[in-house]
Amino acid sequence: MYYGLLALLTRALRLDARQLRNHLFRLAFVGFIYLCLLVATFQSFTLGAPGLSFFKQIAWLNALFITCAGIGFFSSAITEEKEEDTIGLLQMAGLNHLGILLGKSTSRLIQVMLLLVVQFPFMLLAVTLGGVTTLQIVASYVDLLAYTVLLANVALLCSVLFQRGGTAAAVTTLLMALHALAPRYAALQLTSLTAMGWTKSIWWQSGIMTLLEWLVDSCIIDQLADVMSTGFAKPLLTRQVVSNCVVGLGCFGLSWLLFGPSVNNASPGGASRGTLVRSTSRMKFLSPGRCWANPFIWKDFQFIGGGYLLLAGKLLVYFAVFLVIGFICLTPQNWFNITLTDLGPIYCWFVGGALILEACIFASRIFHDEIRLHTMSSLLMLPRSIPYMGYSKACGCLMGLFPAALSLALGSQALPNVNTTILAKGFLNPAVWAAIMTFLIFLHLIALLSLFIKWGALPAAIFLMGPVMSCCPVVQLLFYVSGSGQNSLSNVWGELPATITVWILTGLVCFVFQMMIAARIQELGTR
Amino acid sequence: MNGSSTQPVIEVDDVVHSFKGRRALDHVSFKVMPQSLHGFVGPNGAGKTTSLKIICTLLRPQFGIVKVFGHDVVDEQKLVRRKIGFMPDHFSTYRQMTVYEYLDFFAAAYGLAFSQRTRVIDEVLALTDMDGRKNDLISGLSRGMQQRTSLARVLVNDPDLLLLDEPASGLDPRARIELMDILKALRSMGKTIFISSHILPELAELCDSVTIIDKGKVMYTGSMSGLQASTNEYPTWRVTFDQEVDGIVERLKALHGVVDADQVEGRPDYRVSYDWNVTDTNRLLRSLLDLNVPIVAFTEDKRHLNDAFMDLTTKGVK
Numbered sequence: 153m154y155y156g157l158l159a160l161l162t163r164a165l166r167l168d169a170r171q172l173r174n175h176l177f178r179l180a181f182v183g184f185i186y187l188c189l190l191v192a193t194f195q196s197f198t199l200g201a202p203g204l205s206f207f208k209q210i211a212w213l214n215a216l217f218i219t220c221a222g223i224g225f226f227s228s229a230i231t232e233e234k235e236e237d238t239i240g241l242l243q244m245a246g247l248n249h250l251g252i253l254l255g256k257s258t259s260r261l262i263q264v265m266l267l268l269v270v271q272f273p274f275m276l277l278a279v280t281l282g283g284v285t286t287l288q289i290v291a292s293y294v295d296l297l298a299y300t301v302l303l304a305n306v307a308l309l310c311s312v313l314f315q316r317g318g319t320a321a322a323v324t325t326l327l328m329a330l331h332a333l334a335p336r337y338a339a340l341q342l343t344s345l346t347a348m349g350w351t352k353s354i355w356w357q358s359g360i361m362t363l364l365e366w367l368v369d370s371c372i373i374d375q376l377a378d379v380m381s382t383g384f385a386k387p388l389l390t391r392q393v394v395s396n397c398v399v400g401l402g403c404f405g406l407s408w409l410l411f412g413p414s415v416n417n418a419s420p421g422g423a424s425r426g427t428l429v430r431s432t433s434r435m436k437f438l439s440p441g442r443c444w445a446n447p448f449i450w451k452d453f454q455f456i457g458g459g460y461l462l463l464a465g466k467l468l469v470y471f472a473v474f475l476v477i478g479f480i481c482l483t484p485q486n487w488f489n490i491t492l493t494d495l496g497p498i499y500c501w502f503v504g505g506a507l508i509l510e511a512c513i514f515a516s517r518i519f520h521d522e523i524r525l526h527t528m529s530s531l532l533m534l535p536r537s538i539p540y541m542g543y544s545k546a547c548g549c550l551m552g553l554f555p556a557a558l559s560l561a562l563g564s565q566a567l568p569n570v571n572t573t574i575l576a577k578g579f580l581n582p583a584v585w586a587a588i589m590t591f592l593i594f595l596h597l598i599a600l601l602s603l604f605i606k607w608g609a610l611p612a613a614i615f616l617m618g619p620v621m622s623c624c625p626v627v628q629l630l631f632y633v634s635g636s637g638q639n640s641l642s643n644v645w646g647e648l649p650a651t652i653t654v655w656i657l658t659g660l661v662c663f664v665f666q667m668m669i670a671a672r673i674q675e676l677g678t679r
Numbered sequence: 680m681n682g683s684s685t686q687p688v689i690e691v692d693d694v695v696h697s698f699k700g701r702r703a704l705d706h707v708s709f710k711v712m713p714q715s716l717h718g719f720v721g722p723n724g725a726g727k728t729t730s731l732k733i734i735c736t737l738l739r740p741q742f743g744i745v746k747v748f749g750h751d752v753v754d755e756q757k758l759v760r761r762k763i764g765f766m767p768d769h770f771s772t773y774r775q776m777t778v779y780e781y782l783d784f785f786a787a788a789y790g791l792a793f794s795q796r797t798r799v800i801d802e803v804l805a806l807t808d809m810d811g812r813k814n815d816l817i818s819g820l821s822r823g824m825q826q827r828t829s830l831a832r833v834l835v836n837d838p839d840l841l842l843l844d845e846p847a848s849g850l851d852p853r854a855r856i857e858l859m860d861i862l863k864a865l866r867s868m869g870k871t872i873f874i875s876s877h878i879l880p881e882l883a884e885l886c887d888s889v890t891i892i893d894k895g896k897v898m899y900t901g902s903m904s905g906l907q908a909s910t911n912e913y914p915t916w917r918v919t920f921d922q923e924v925d926g927i928v929e930r931l932k933a934l935h936g937v938v939d940a941d942q943v944e945g946r947p948d949y950r951v952s953y954d955w956n957v958t959d960t961n962r963l964l965r966s967l968l969d970l971n972v973p974i975v976a977f978t979e980d981k982r983h984l985n986d987a988f989m990d991l992t993t994k995g996v997k
Contacts, residue, residue: 425775425816432814440780443796447787455775526771529737530832534788535760678738 160247160255168263178270185210185274192281201283208380210275211292214268215372218300219328220615222264224608226307227320229257230411232606234315235524239415249411253308253404261304268296291379294388299372302396303328305403312407312414317607318517325611335374338367370395428459438464448536448544449551456517456545457552466555470506474499474563499563507556508591514549515595516609519669520602523676532677538670582650586630589658593620593627596665603672630657686749688713688840688871689734694743696729702895703729707743709890709900711873716866718882719875720984721892722992727875728768728844730892734873735765735842747840761789764833768844768875770825774818778809778828781817782835789836803831807861823854830861841865843874847881859885883984891991898991906987913938913952915980916963920947921973934966950980 168174192206199205233239233256242252272293278284306327310320342364345357368374369391378384429439438460444450453459458466477499481492490498519542522528531541594617601616602609621627633653645653689711696704704726711717721727732738733745736756745752747759773781779800786796804810807827812820817828826846833841846862847855859881866872876882882889883903890900899906920927924947931940931951936958940951953963964977 428775430777430814431779442793443780443783443787445787447784450787451773451784455773525773526767526769527773528771529765529767530771530785532737533735533760533763533765534785535757535790536788678732 158251158254159245160242160251161259164255164259165262168259174263178267181267182270182274185271189274189277189281192278196281201281203278203281204283204380206281207275207278207284207289207292210271210278211296211376211380214271214296215299215376217615218264218296218303220611221608222300222303223307223321223324223328223611224317224605225260225264226257226304227311227324228317228607229260229308230311231314231317231320234415235317243415250408253312253407253411257304257308257311257404257407261300264300264304265297268293268300285384288379288384291384291386291388291390292376294393295372295375295379295390298393298396298400301400302331302403303400305400305407309403309407309410312411318513321608321610322513332371332373335368335371338364342368366391366395370399372396428454429461435461446544446547448541449548452518452545452548453551454548456514456521456549463552463555467558470503470555470559473502474559477502496563500560503556503560503563507553507560510553510556511549511591511595512598512610512613514552515598516602518545518549518599518602519673520609523603528673529677529679532674538673539666542666542669542673580647580651582633582647582654585651585654586633589630589654590621590627592658593661593665596662596669600665600669600672603669603676624661626657626661630654630661633657685713687711687746688715688748689717689873690744690746691730691734692744692746694730694733694740694745696726696733696738696741698729704733704740705895707892707895707897709897711871712888713871714866714869715887716862716872716874716885718886718889719873719892720877720879720882720889720988725892725992726895727892731765731842731844731873731875735763736760737765761836762838763840763842764836764838765842766829766833766844766846768848770822770829772817772825772828772832775816777814777816778804778820778831779813781828782831785832786835791836799835799837803834806834806864807831808857821854823850823857826850826854826858827861830858834865838870840871840873843872843876845875845877847876847878855881879984879988889984891988893992899987903984906984913954914960915950915952916960917943917976917978917980918949918951918967918974919976920949921975923947924972927970927972930970931967934963936963937966947975 188206188209192202192209195205196202230239230252233242233252239252247255272289275289275293276286278289279286303324307320307324310323310327311317314320314323342361345361345364372392375390375392378386429435431439431441433439440450440454440459457463477490478492478495481490481495522531532538534541594613597616597620598609598613601612605612633650687710689709691707691709694704694707695702707726707730719727719730729738733740733752734747736752736759739753748762750758750762752759773784776784782800782803783796786799791799800813801810804813807830809824809827809831812824817825820828830843830846833843843862847858850858855878862872862874862885874882874886886903888900888902889906891898891906918931923942927949928940928942931937931949934951936953938952938954940949942949951963951967953959958966967974967977
């Protein structure tokens with residue numbers, strides 16, 4: 153029994169200990185802390201309490217890293233076995249459900265925890281710089297460890313429930329976003345309930361208020377902010393630590409409970425056709441039909457973009473969202489306190505967010521699906537160049553963005569209180585173009601990373617975008633050109649030349665990314 | 680080899696290729712003649728897949744020249760790609776597509792016009808006996824059917840040369856036999872087939888010529904009949920008596936021209952090898968009849984590719 157329970161976990165930990173790159177990665181993290189420490193030391197000549205500034209930087213960086221990298225890392229624990237059809241093999245090797253969960257997920261949790269633990273002694277150096285106490289540092293690491301337990305096990309549950317890593321990662325992201333937003337909402341409700349005269353004297357009111365208080369206190373963002381405040385002197389076992397660990401363990405228990413039914417219902421190969429209609433069905437007019445003259449546009453529109461049915465579905469959803477927001481706006485004294493004048497901006501923000509999210513998902517899948525399905529060498533054997541295939545595939549994905557783009561365009565033009573003058577001016581505004589172009593660079597980064605890493609290209613790109621923006625001189629120049637300062641080039645040259653410069657600079661960065669993508673595709677094709 | 684006067688379809692000349700300091704191909708040279716079925720045999724890690732990838736333009740040779748239909752695989756990549764069909768050793772299919780969509784996609788990618796695509800897809804589906812499954816999802820097909828779909832995909836651009844990397848691996852015996860039948864049909868249609876495989880008896884039956892490679896070096900290249908001579912092996916025939924006979928091995932060894940005889944374990948089957956300078960098959964059969972033991976069967980022993988493979992390559996699989 154014990155063999156089945158710990159075999160995979162022991163193996164994973166041994167492998168981690170043997171692989172040099174894992175140690176190098178941890179070393180790089182420590183090196184980065186040293187770099188920040190060096191910056192803080194120089195800051196100490198001009199600023200007071202540089203230790204606190206250093207401590208804040210590292211703590212927020214850790215939280216961001218755990219969230220961004222952890223989502224992909226943890227949510228693929230079981231789905232990767234499902235996608236490769238190897239769950240059965242693990243079970244045949246004598247591993248029970250608990251053993252598989254411990255080996256596949258808990259080992260990853262330990263790896264991330266080790267990354268935090270290894271930093272701890274170096275973080276204590278912040279105390280010598282002043283402005284921060286040892287208790288604050290210990291408390292922040294305990295909070296981060298508890299948050300890691302929560303994230304790892306929520307992702308594990310999603311990994312058990314869903315067949316594909318992408319779906320599991322998306323649901324984990326949604327749940328963690330809800331977890332970040334729910335305390336805000338809870339805090340609002342708590343304030344309004346108190347204003348309504350609610351007290352803890354009545355048992356059911358007390359229950360609801362306690363629940364809301366727990367929700368408010370369970371968020372890592374609030375907790376870290378609290379720890380960083382001057383004069384922090386609270387116990388280490390806070391509500392955030394307890395609630396995160398308890399919910400994390402609960403998710404692990406649920407994963408264990410649902411592992412059997414989920415694995416038994418798994419479809420072989422994990423392949424699904426999603427929303428695509430078969431040509432033999434009654435709704436065959438919505439099926440992919442025959443291939444277009446450019447087969448790559450057809451394939452990526454149908455099989456990544458979702459095809460005609462998803463296109464129609466998304467248009468309906470965006471229209472339904474418009475109706476729902478409109479209905480709320482028309483309701484007097486609604487919960488959100490919004491009126492008809494807010495309809496336009498809220499709708500545009502929603503659809504714009506959806507557009508960005510969809511574009512990011514497409515960028516992470518455009519080439520990664522070819523790796524996942526082992527079709528890269530077959531594509532490279534075609535008498536077509538890599539740029540032709542790449543741009544065609546991008547066009548196919550862009551077609552999938554049509555519903556969101558159309559809704560955004562219509563929403564921004566037709567709805568009241570959207571400042572159309574700003575939109576019209578934005579066409580020649582270098583700052584607007586810089587924002588769009590930065591997003592374009594971000595999409596390239598996602599596509600490039602998806603060719604190197606098995607999962608989590610999107611969170612990894614979010615994490616890496618910071619260094620790219622701060623270290624790449626061309627990107628720095630982009631912001632300098634588009635900036636609104638007195639000496640910025642847009643003020644000196646005028647808007648049109650500055651906008652054109654932004655395009656050229658972005659083209660340069662994107663060209664470098666595209667060359668790297670093409671080289672990587674060529675390399676992958678030979679494997 | 681047939682048609683030695685015509686231009687070779689594949690010419691590999693002195694190719695060297697290394698990965699991270701390890702030499703995968705060490706001055707490899709061989710030729711494949713038109714309309715032949717050429718076997719490419721070697722143990723795991725011998726350099727078969729590397730050679731195939733170079734021939735099909737996926738990998739650039741670090742040294743040496745590779746020509747396909749007279750076109751250099753480095754300088755005339757597009758021309759080569761239009762004339763060849765490569766089936767890798769792993770399933771590379773879009774599992775969420777139907778068989779028809781999959782073939783239609785590749786046909787369009789090869790630049791076939793709409794009407795032409797319809798005809799070509801119908802033809803390859805008929806050839807691979809997949810016409811009844813064209814609306815099935817690829818993910819729902821059996822391994823054998825998926826392999827046929829891959830083969831159908833390779834055929835959509837009507838290539839003159841097919842490069843197949845371990846096409847029968849993982850297939851059940853029935854699917855394997857059916858695949859071999861399809862390959863025979865393709866050869867009769869005038870295609871040149873270059874097949875890398877571990878299933879040696881099937882290659883022996885199918886192939887006109889063979890290249891044996893080990894540790895990146897060509898150990899033999901040429902016709903199947905030449906392989907027997909090159910390994911200095913005597914012709915071997917298998918005789919099956921109606922029952923086991925005591926002392927028969929010694930009596931077989933004593934026959935004129937026989938150099939070796941042994942029994943196939945547990946059966947009244949005996950392998951008899953003779954020296955062709957001393958006797959021939961007819962005389963051997965006459966001598967066997969003279970033994971006055973009822974003979975059930977007398978067939979050529981097809982063991983020689985296995986033996987040659989074992990003789991030419993380092994023992995065992997690395």
